[in-house]
Amino acid sequence: MSPDLTAILDEIVAHMAAAEDRGTVASYIPELAKVDPAQFGIAIATADGRLLTGGDSDTGFSIQSVSKVFALTLALGKVGDQLWDRVGREPSGNAFNSIVQLEQEQGIPRNPFINAGAIVVADVNLGGHQPRVAIGEMLRFVRYLTGDDSVAINEDVAASETATGYRNMALANYMRAFANVRHPVDLVLGTYFHQCAIEMSCRQLALAGRYLMLDGRHPDGGRVVSPSRARRINALMLTCGHYDASGDFAFRVGIPGKSGVGGGILAIVPGRASIAVWSPGLNDSGNSCLGTQALELLARRTGWSVFSPPEEGD
Amino acid sequence: MSPDLTAILDEIVAHMAAAEDRGTVASYIPELAKVDPAQFGIAIATADGRLLTGGDSDTGFSIQSVSKVFALTLALGKVGDQLWDRVGREPSGNAFNSIVQLEQEQGIPRNPFINAGAIVVADVNLGGHQPRVAIGEMLRFVRYLTGDDSVAINEDVAASETATGYRNMALANYMRAFANVRHPVDLVLGTYFHQCAIEMSCRQLALAGRYLMLDGRHPDGGRVVSPSRARRINALMLTCGHYDASGDFAFRVGIPGKSGVGGGILAIVPGRASIAVWSPGLNDSGNSCLGTQALELLARRTGWSVFSPPEEGD
Amino acid sequence: MSPDLTAILDEIVAHMAAAEDRGTVASYIPELAKVDPAQFGIAIATADGRLLTGGDSDTGFSIQSVSKVFALTLALGKVGDQLWDRVGREPSGNAFNSIVQLEQEQGIPRNPFINAGAIVVADVNLGGHQPRVAIGEMLRFVRYLTGDDSVAINEDVAASETATGYRNMALANYMRAFANVRHPVDLVLGTYFHQCAIEMSCRQLALAGRYLMLDGRHPDGGRVVSPSRARRINALMLTCGHYDASGDFAFRVGIPGKSGVGGGILAIVPGRASIAVWSPGLNDSGNSCLGTQALELLARRTGWSVFSPPEEGD
Amino acid sequence: MSPDLTAILDEIVAHMAAAEDRGTVASYIPELAKVDPAQFGIAIATADGRLLTGGDSDTGFSIQSVSKVFALTLALGKVGDQLWDRVGREPSGNAFNSIVQLEQEQGIPRNPFINAGAIVVADVNLGGHQPRVAIGEMLRFVRYLTGDDSVAINEDVAASETATGYRNMALANYMRAFANVRHPVDLVLGTYFHQCAIEMSCRQLALAGRYLMLDGRHPDGGRVVSPSRARRINALMLTCGHYDASGDFAFRVGIPGKSGVGGGILAIVPGRASIAVWSPGLNDSGNSCLGTQALELLARRTGWSVFSPPEEGD
Structure with a gap:
């Protein structure tokens, strides 16, 4: 049975609203340093065509x-x-x-x-x-x-x-x-x-990532890349997507993801979901502090992980 | 429909028997340097309890x-x-x-x-x-x-x-x-x-790895580690299992694996298979030359990859 | 008794004319790559006001x-x-x-x-x-x-x-x-x-370095830098003047020197001499091949070394 | 005219007795950590056969x-x-x-x-x-x-x-x-x-270093090493004698020296003096804090520097 994504999203948004440590907004690009750190958004595009959103999911941010x-x-x-x-x-x-x-x-x-x-x-x-x-x-x-x-x-x-x-x-x-x-x-x-x-919102970014969840196909049926190439891009996101915290992200979250210093992360659950999270405060590794936590919580609640048996989470 | 593993194993064994570049046997451990490089073995333990083998799958090697x-x-x-x-x-x-x-x-x-x-x-x-x-x-x-x-x-x-x-x-x-x-x-x-x-054979090694394919459970029903820990060990194998060729292995093969300088590799397809390959010749990164190729061919033929949608390969 | 510098210079010029391995002209600056490698010059300005020259000592080169x-x-x-x-x-x-x-x-x-x-x-x-x-x-x-x-x-x-x-x-x-x-x-x-x-010739470069031999004074009597600063610049030339071959130069030649990829080297014997050598071919460390050899031979013949007792060489 | 070494030594000993920052005694060798940091000794063996001492010059320390x-x-x-x-x-x-x-x-x-x-x-x-x-x-x-x-x-x-x-x-x-x-x-x-x-005292260490001041000869007339080798050892002391503070020591003190974590330093003024200083407290680079200062002061007062004209200081 599929997880109740709506309930999970609500829990995540509530959890993140209560977070005390929100990280630090990137300061080395002056224009980014102006962003209000008290923001958090999430959007999930599923393989069966749904789009679920939570928090500031329509606010644009620099995808970096x-x-x-x-x-x-x-x-x-x-x-x-x-x-x-x-x-x-x-x-x-x-x-x-x-x-x-x-x-x-x-x-x-x-x-x-x-x-x-x-x-x-x-x-x-x-x-x-x-x-x-x-x-x-x-x-x-x-x-x-x-x-x-x-x-x-x-x-x-x-x-x-x-x-x-x-x-x-x-x-x-x-x-x-x-x-x-x-x-x-x-x-x-x-x-x-x-x-x-x-600049994209979480909603837009989750939609943009769908081809990587769909083995290279656009939801409109067109092929963006071959299945093999889609898998390889996902593999690169898993091993290299979070700089020198990539191993830790794979360990804790278990799905391919790519972060940016604007505070956004695109994460892909092959065959299931394209996920965008955003919160401008960064952790020491330069990845979104709340975004990383949100994906970790989402993975735990849904059972989504490329390292778990496929039966789990379905 | 499941892939015809027997046919695929036959193809792999034939392919490896014909390989010209078999890599170089590790020389820095004198005892290992004596091993005959003209050997190749493979064994696959599946989630549904089968065990398929090919080549020198009962020959013991140093798992290192x-x-x-x-x-x-x-x-x-x-x-x-x-x-x-x-x-x-x-x-x-x-x-x-x-x-x-x-x-x-x-x-x-x-x-x-x-x-x-x-x-x-x-x-x-x-x-x-x-x-x-x-x-x-x-x-x-x-x-x-x-x-x-x-x-x-x-x-x-x-x-x-x-x-x-x-x-x-x-x-x-x-x-x-x-x-x-x-x-x-x-x-x-x-x-x-x-x-x-x-010292283990491919047959033994594939059996030993089953708990990582089964989300932490021994096939006898006992729990070896929690599901979360099993996934995390798999994650570490994917990001770190092949030294400084780990990224390339994830890119080309797409499943968690751990290699040894004895020429063995244990690879895990969560929910599907625990695979052991062995051939003593190593490539420049210190990983089994034919073993890596065999896993790449197996992944291509079966569609097994943690980065592909779960429907594929089932 | 002072060494017979004229005879020593003659020996050095003859020796360098017969050298087979002249190094390689720097190629990364296109304009420098055009210089004829079959050139060698040397000039010595002494503390007592003499100027001795040998070889292509009036040919200008890029001091770099x-x-x-x-x-x-x-x-x-x-x-x-x-x-x-x-x-x-x-x-x-x-x-x-x-x-x-x-x-x-x-x-x-x-x-x-x-x-x-x-x-x-x-x-x-x-x-x-x-x-x-x-x-x-x-x-x-x-x-x-x-x-x-x-x-x-x-x-x-x-x-x-x-x-x-x-x-x-x-x-x-x-x-x-x-x-x-x-x-x-x-x-x-x-x-x-x-x-x-x-661009300077060996003659000009040897003259330019006199303040470092004279504890900071210009031969015209003016003070260029304080004695303490002159010594410190000499110290830096000794420890850092030849990139990652500085230690070897100090070991073999024993006097402060600064090289350039144009093939010139300025070397200072405090209280005694300001020396310029030039030959465009470089050794593996990027220092003039013949220039380094010439200074080593000069130091051996004259006994000049900052590491020998002052009596020696006088 | 030679500097009045006795007066200079007195000044140095008085200066070091009043020093507030004495560095930190090496702790990684337990036996060394027990040494009292309130000690300072100095000894100078001159080329003309004198031996001058000051402070705790007869206390033995680990020369390391x-x-x-x-x-x-x-x-x-x-x-x-x-x-x-x-x-x-x-x-x-x-x-x-x-x-x-x-x-x-x-x-x-x-x-x-x-x-x-x-x-x-x-x-x-x-x-x-x-x-x-x-x-x-x-x-x-x-x-x-x-x-x-x-x-x-x-x-x-x-x-x-x-x-x-x-x-x-x-x-x-x-x-x-x-x-x-x-x-x-x-x-x-x-x-x-x-x-x-x-274990040696400053007195003993200054005596031991005389061959390096005398171009390789023992004061008894015997040859310890060739002049060329003595100079080269001095050169190595200058470029490499103080670990990653060697350049700074050459810059500030200007004479070859070799330090030890026991707090001793042997310094050589070719043709003039073999100097030993000792104080157990180390600076951040692992060299004797007061020992380095004492040598810097000594060099300034005497004019001794391998980078100054030989007339100076004589």
Whole structure:
């Protein structure tokens, strides 16, 4: 029997409203530091077509690194498995913006979900075009996945990152020295910063993630990626989706997820649910504090885990 | 409909018999270097109680690091989640015997499946006893899981490691300096080396792993660990079970697994199968070359993946 | 009795002319890669006012990192020992352009003679001005030290570095993220690249270094820096002047020196000599191959070493 | 004119008696932790044969890592420059007991003055003998240098280190894995720990260091090492003698020195003085707090610095 998701969502929203430790809002992007930390939203799109929401599920937030999932999907569509010549598939063991590993491994980032890897992905998506072309393509893709043309980029956030993103500039220049960034750094970062500045609500983000729950199919029947590729993106989310807390997230929550410093997390239960949570306060690892707790509670209540027998939770 | 496992096993055995690159047998443990690389075995214990085998599935081999799964299970039974004060749960991003991370993180190993972490686990399992007590307990546990009292320790292999295990002695002494190894180093390593020297066949290993496929239950109905703990061990196997190739294994195979330098791999499909493969030749990451390929082929043919919808493969 | 420097110089020039392994010309700055490797020059300015030269001692070359000595002298004049809040004084143990240490030590470079440290020094020398002001000041300072107004900047080399200096851009942006570069990165690097592109002959460089042999005094009697500061700059040259081969240079040659990838080395024997050698081929550590050998031979023949009793060599 | 050393010594002793921050006595060797921190001694042996002392200059202390200088001298006598195939000559950039660099550089320690390097030196000095043979040889050598047969080993300190020296056991085992320690680890460390437990007073230590001030000659006229080797040992002391504070010591004091965690420092002014200072409290870098200050003050008052013109200070 399926769990009563409505009751579970109510419990989660109540629990999070009462939370005392809400983490700390990211301060390194000035525009993000302004967000009110007393917010929490959740949305679940199920495989049978329902959409359940709770809390501030219609408030837009900066998806930031969650965008790396969609950007990776696009880049794999462009260059296929050749991408893996330029980006690894291993957890990094380091923080999201670490540059140490890049030096040791000759400019090849460990995986596409740390910043360095996502910059290589942006370089692929940029191709020989202008940033606005690549950004437009990304936006159309996310709108298609969501089925909602109102998804947009917050230009203030993009400008804020462009003005202060020194670490990302360092990463991009460093990889350019190894020829693993192939287009001018400012164009690549222009693409990257705009992609990170996409604004979505939990409702929209849960809808956007449905193809990863449906083995690569859009709910409209179209194929976004092959089943094999969908599984592999899920695998990467599980092993690498939460920076140096990925192992802990897999251990405690047990489902693939990708977090962003805007406080959003997209989590996928293959065959069952695409889940978006959001709360702007971050924990020490840079992942949403309440968002992580909400997913842990949801997994416990529903029995959803990629590591449990399929009978459980059905 | 279930896949025709018999046909798939036949295909895998034939495929592996024809393989040209069989990897390289581990040379750093002299006793292991003597093993004939032209061997391959596979065994699958299914959730519905069948046992399918192929190739050299009854030949015993040194399970080596696969034993870390059973040792972890025992240690969690002794000290529960307090274990995590002394061992992390994150992929290491380094080789199995790296000491770099230990210095940076003050003697706390990244996870229980790298050597340093497994030595801490052995320290817990040793308690205040003599190594033969802890080793006896471990052997009884593995025999119980397997339902086969013939499982034994290869004393030559244990002696070989004791005589040459300088890196492990370095790791243990290093953690002793941080008081994260609490018993005399030679006793802890005595326990550890004997645990690694347990000899099992694929048939026995697949049987031993059934509790992880059955959400913590022994097929005889007894509970080995709680469902939550079983899932978490599976999660650790997925994120950390193949050293610095764990991400790649999750990406390509998509199921939790733990490898050993003896050439064995135990892999778990929750709710469906406990799989053991063995071939002594290793790839560059120190994991069984043919064993990894066999699991990848098996996953492709069966559709088994923790990242695919549950309907697939059933 | 003083050694017969003329005879020694003749021997060195002959020896270097016959050398078979001349190293490899730096290729990462395109403009430098064009230089003919079959060149070698040497000049010695002595404390008693003589100037001895040999080989291609009047051919100009790009002084590159040798400029870091003059830039450090200027910066210490501007901000004094406050500089050491932003730059360390320890050998780095890493290559000249490593970024690893910067991450571990929060954007504080190990010493002013690795690239990261020299970029901080350039940031200090830039102050709130335009690069051309800081570059003009540097050029005037070097001309004053040399007593030769013909010293100039090679604009082609400066442009070449600006176009391809991705690693330096990475370093500068990375330190900007830690607020240890305080002015816009392109202005700081503009200053830095032009300083590196100063062109001097061995004759000019040996003259420029005289203040470091004379305990901080210009031969014209003026004080360039205090005696204490001159000694400290010499100490830094000894411990940090040859990147990760500094210890070996101190061991084999035994006098303070600073090398550049243009193939020049400035070496100081306190109270006795300011020496410039140049040969464009570099060894594996990025220091002039023949230049290092020439200094080793010179030190052996003259007995000059800061580690020998003062009686020796007089 | 020579400085008035007697007056300077008086000033230094008075200054150190009034010091408030005396550092912290090393606690990781239990036997050393018992030493009274309110002690300070100094002794200067001059090239013209005088011996000046001040403070607790006749109190014995554990010379610890200062012994690495004498051990290196012995090992070079045994195997000559072949030693450098097994030990580097570069500053490490890391703490004295770091193991990180060993992993990156395949078991070759950076220099003979960090613990790992000194363990390789002890392995050389051990040869195929029993530790008591090598220890006896070392003791005879130090007594010869000192001209004092009362120099002895403190067995309590040696036993204390043997019982708790886990990090050194880790280092030795780690290098044994790379075959850069060639004899049984317990024998090598037995040699090493006894060498470190040599007890000397400042008076004795200053006498022992005279050969390094005299370009390799014993004051009795005998040659201990060649001039070239004496200079090179001095060079290593300057670049590597104070762990990761070596650069700072060279910068501030400007003369070669080797410190030990017992609080002693041996410093050499080539051609002029062999200096021993001792105070048990250590600074953050593990070097004697007052000892370092005393040497800095001495250098300032005397003008002694290898980086100043020879006329100064004479």
